[in-house]
Amino acid sequence: MLILMEQTATLEQIRAVMAVLEGAGIRGYVQESPVSTSILAPHASQALKADRIEPMGGVGRVVPITSPFKLASADGAPGRTVVEVRGVAVGAPELAVMAGPCGVESREQLFTVARYVAESGVRLLRAGAFKPRTSPYAFQGMGAEALRLLEEVRREFDLGIVTEATEVETFEEVERTADLVQLGARNMQNFALLKRAGRSEKPVLLKRGPAATLEEWLFAAEYIMSEGNRNVILCERGIRTWSQYARNTLDVSVIPAAKLLTHLPVIADPSHAAGRRDLVIPCARAAVAAGADGLIVETHCKPDQALSDGPQALLPSDFFQMLEQARRIRTVLMEAGPGAL
Amino acid sequence: MLILMEQTATLEQIRAVMAVLEGAGIRGYVQESPVSTSILAPHASQALKADRIEPMGGVGRVVPITSPFKLASADGAPGRTVVEVRGVAVGAPELAVMAGPCGVESREQLFTVARYVAESGVRLLRAGAFKPRTSPYAFQGMGAEALRLLEEVRREFDLGIVTEATEVETFEEVERTADLVQLGARNMQNFALLKRAGRSEKPVLLKRGPAATLEEWLFAAEYIMSEGNRNVILCERGIRTWSQYARNTLDVSVIPAAKLLTHLPVIADPSHAAGRRDLVIPCARAAVAAGADGLIVETHCKPDQALSDGPQALLPSDFFQMLEQARRIRTVLMEAGPGAL
């Protein structure tokens, strides 16, 4: 259940409600926002009736959470969640963009890309230090050395770092450097990794698996959240279908669907969806038009020399174009009123 | 091959080239545009070398058509095709919108919807007279009676009529009333119907089959075009995948892909893609953002009383909203320059 406290509720009244929950063996989460306080008690309904809570002092209303995703559910929060990543608000009206190369390949490559990313006004840099690859013989990332370079580039250009954690073993290392820890599509149901991310203090970017239903994706978010980390950003990155011209099929309608069912921000990765440069910009525009709160996109100074995913990396000039068009479409949605976002 | 004539080419020079083609047993099509004339000879390359044509008077350049879709291929035309439907230019910069109920159900229903469609500034009305239905026991459309009502509604509101031909037998009847003959997704490889449409003088709207590859879709267009009808509009309407929240998966990236490979206009049907009202507007916006030249959308005055597809029909107020947002996104693309359309 979600217990919405009155605006005038006192700290003591909140504590009293928490005490009742505790007495019934139920975990409660106090959620504060500028305008109101609520208490989320994900699995309370069976152990405790609403009419035990409703008459208590300071309690406004008690709302049952019917969704199986107790923590991620739109029912479970009084409004949409905004996740802060080093000063960038993901889930706010302004489009949040993360851009950079697929992987860190060298100091020169990283700094070249970071420079034009920073110049574009984008404030979050994406780049992999550890790369999960289909083949054991493919480039697996520069690892710890890449993390060191990412810290350097952050200082140099004042960029937040988005980078992927691929396993529990190296999670701590990645977490130390990352401003936003990315969990990749192939790890969407790596439950040990999800739980580890749930114990992190850094926000988490959760990519949808290439064959994950909306429900499975939200349950994956629930795994993270049920360990305590409430700062989860969902990311649609294309699904595997028989349609073959693009590498994956960008599932645009899952973006508004995920926003209907949860209170979490939802962004999109048009690069992995398209898999080829000439389709990345249209996919980016489509995702934003569908309501995505942000984009994570691959760009490279010399895509033909990239060690991974070169064919889908945008050239700098394409990247600037994409950015301009995506932002203008976001503005159309913002001006259309709250229902459109 | 595509033979691009010089701007100064005379009629006699054009005739001379046609004569050479004819002499080699090759069919040629003269394509005139305000700025230039070209001759398309779809299967000439095997029978005739380019160097037999290139030195001829008035010939600018000879371009081989490497695509297997000789007539639909982007190689086979000097620019993008614009299809005129009762004064509406589909494939032009301005967004072309077709809207109306799934099927004609009564005079009252049709006129009520037509009235607010016309008031919105949309000039093409969609409505089925013959409805292909999964079950033989479901409402199959009002048939000839519906066609009569559509003619009446055209006169009353000055709207162009978009309606579906479901079989060769009734094609002529439909063709007489329609300003744009729609071929449905399930008929995309009904080759007899495609060929019949190819002999029509009315433009044709070709929906992509729910499991058709891009290549199969373009070959279906080729079936129509090879019978002589060059006025084909492609329509993406969602594909069948395992992703289940929406009814179908709108394949946004196929829109720019089809525009890369062909010279034909491409529109989208967000209603069948989404299958549920709350996802239609985001899908419509996404399709336009991906580069769709137009939309065909279902709207109904009383969706809960619709005899078919009620759950996906937009209410009038939603329809106006969608229209406004879609047009503004189209403007963003127009202002971004020709590469974006």
Add this chain to the structure above:
Amino acid sequence: MLILMEQTATLEQIRAVMAVLEGAGIRGYVQESPVSTSILAPHASQALKADRIEPMGGVGRVVPITSPFKLASADGAPGRTVVEVRGVAVGAPELAVMAGPCGVESREQLFTVARYVAESGVRLLRAGAFKPRTSPYAFQGMGAEALRLLEEVRREFDLGIVTEATEVETFEEVERTADLVQLGARNMQNFALLKRAGRSEKPVLLKRGPAATLEEWLFAAEYIMSEGNRNVILCERGIRTWSQYARNTLDVSVIPAAKLLTHLPVIADPSHAAGRRDLVIPCARAAVAAGADGLIVETHCKPDQALSDGPQALLPSDFFQMLEQARRIRTVLMEAGPGAL
């Protein structure tokens, strides 16, 4: 409803029941089998209560048909249907095999293949006269000339002919020659063609569309049956998925599922499912093991010279092997008892 008459029911009692149905405006079908008679009244339940019929003389039991497929439903028949094709019982315990080239290409090709097919003990020859092809520029079949050759080959080798009708226009021509009229996967929802087949006196082989759900497939059968033709054989031929090594994905579990939901025989086409010779035999075995009542398979004397689908045609020696293995697997199922078939 399905009205099961007692074994001792008289003709008059049957007529009396039919008269009641007629009086209520309901169409009834008398179904006779060696052991009992039943009356199928597909849409009776709304107009007529079972307790109006049950007390009548000679009536055993009245069973409601809850399935939306009134005529195809397992509820709608007292046992499994066996379709006779020129003396071959499809749906009987013995495996029914149809084999031959994809298309008729010449008298020599057809007779060579027919000879070894006949020698193998197979009594039904498949070969297309009209070929539906993705591209308008591909070989479309020899048409009427092929039908003439098929009649000749039937006389020469005493083989039943299985050949495809691709459109209403040429249906009658095909029907005259065919012992079993095949409707192809791409035409599974060509409703005009289904209805035409429903008015035929020849049995019909209905292939599942490459993206058709089980429900849509059974509704397609219902279209045929609701026009009067009860002799429908269902054929699974592989579905379109993202899995790419084989051309299509043979959906083995749909075979027992279709047999659970309907009383119709179900066969499989391993050639189109596999799309490559080295996978056809395993697919054929798998389909039979899943419970398929028969197989329709492509074999060619010179696959590398075939005008269509050469890569999936079995060589004569492979064909004999497949036949032997498939028959032995069918025997395992027969010996395992009725539940296995």
Add this chain to the structure above:
Amino acid sequence: MLILMEQTATLEQIRAVMAVLEGAGIRGYVQESPVSTSILAPHASQALKADRIEPMGGVGRVVPITSPFKLASADGAPGRTVVEVRGVAVGAPELAVMAGPCGVESREQLFTVARYVAESGVRLLRAGAFKPRTSPYAFQGMGAEALRLLEEVRREFDLGIVTEATEVETFEEVERTADLVQLGARNMQNFALLKRAGRSEKPVLLKRGPAATLEEWLFAAEYIMSEGNRNVILCERGIRTWSQYARNTLDVSVIPAAKLLTHLPVIADPSHAAGRRDLVIPCARAAVAAGADGLIVETHCKPDQALSDGPQALLPSDFFQMLEQARRIRTVLMEAGPGAL
């Protein structure tokens, strides 16, 4: 490259070849079989020409490995691999069966099922101690307590234990108990877990991911093998498609395809493929008919009380039937000659 030694090759000659490889910085694996010895040098071709090795004493032939799966490739071994699991040969002509409940739920449940599994002649018991579940709120397995029970049941009934390792953290614990360590479908690209399994001395059962291509699956095997563990068994368990009557679509043709491309044994899991009891036996038969070397199947004494996957568990009587039918189909294949397996 694969270096096939002559039958008469001496140990010294083998050492000499290994020394040359080492000198070129190449890792070599000596593969001994009853009839011959070979040396696999997965990535030798770039650093070393075959004509440097071929003239050496005792060397028969040098075969290049063109496949990107160097260790899993059929090119990389002189014959098919047989993996021994506690005395059961997986990949041998006789069908290898693993059966048991989805998860260990209690001592009583485990022992009841183990008893009838043992009585059926099956010698490998499957049962999960750690259960990866879509929802964090679902039963996650009995963990360490279940492992203790599995050791007890092994002693009691002389059964080999097949159980799943879900994460690196608990791998060692599972590995200690398991005779065959299962890696689940959702972990197929959990590369850290694959590498950990590659350092295990226990054989590994690698399930195909629900949306994994054949290539991705074989690369996952390659991850395991490249860490040293050569005892990998592949398991097809159904893929995710839009076809909905069964839970997943059993991809039967991937079974012969995987056997063409690799030397590894391939088994199938009809329970997860079907997802419903009435389709499990047909799917089991189909998999064996397609060439599966074994089955892993769920059976439960009281499926309606199972804590996970009850609807797909076979009742004891169904299980015996399935076993009998599957073994008889395997016999048909064995008798059809080596090409059929």
